[in-house]
Amino acid sequence: MENLESFFEIQDGSLWSYIEENTYHMGLADEEYNNLLKKIEDILTEHPDLREVLENEDFKELTKEDAKALSDLQTLYLEKRDIDMRNAFFLGGNNLYYYFKKLHLLDEEKWW
Numbered sequence: 001m002e003n004l005e006s007f008f009e010i011q012d013g014s015l016w017s018y019i020e021e022n023t024y025h026m027g028l029a030d031e032e033y034n035n036l037l038k039k040i041e042d043i044l045t046e047h048p049d050l051r052e053v054l055e056n057e058d059f060k061e062l063t064k065e066d067a068k069a070l071s072d073l074q075t076l077y078l079e080k081r082d083i084d085m086r087n088a089f090f091l092g093g094n095n096l097y098y099y100f101k102k103l104h105l106l107d108e109e110k111w112w
Contacts, residue, residue, distance in 0.1 A: 006098040023087040027080075036080045043069050043076075 007018050027033035044051040047069045052058040054073075062070065100106045 007095050019088055019091065022091050023084045026087040026091065027083055030083060033080065033083050036076050036083070040073060040076050040080070043073055 007015065027037075044054070047066050049060045049062060050066045050069055050073070053060055053062065097106070
C-alpha cells in the first residue's frame with residue numbers, strides 16, 4: 001500500500017475516479033480478485049449475446065444457458081464488489097494515515 005498516491009496529492013480532486021482506479025489496482029495484486037476477473041471474462045467470452053446485452057445494451061433474447069450465465073455473473077460481480085469495498089476501506093485508512101502525517105499528529109516526539 002505504500003505505493004498508493006494519497007487523494008490529497010491529486011490535482012483534479014476526482015474522488016470517485018481515485019477510489020475506482022486504486023481499488024482496481026489493489027485488486028490486481030489479489031489472486032482471488034484476478035480469478036474472479038478471469039471467470040467473468042470466460043463467461044462473457046462463452047456467451048457473446050450476454051456480453052452484447054451487458055456491455056452494449058444491445059438487447060437480445062437470451063437462451064436458458066445465457067440466463068444461467070447471467071446468474072453466475074451476478075454472483076461473481078457481488079464477490080468482486082466485496083473485494084473492491086474491502087480495498088476501499090484500506091485505501092481510506094491509507095489516506096487517513098497520510099492526512100494525520102500532514103497534520104503532524106503522528107510525530108513521535110508528540111507522543112513520547
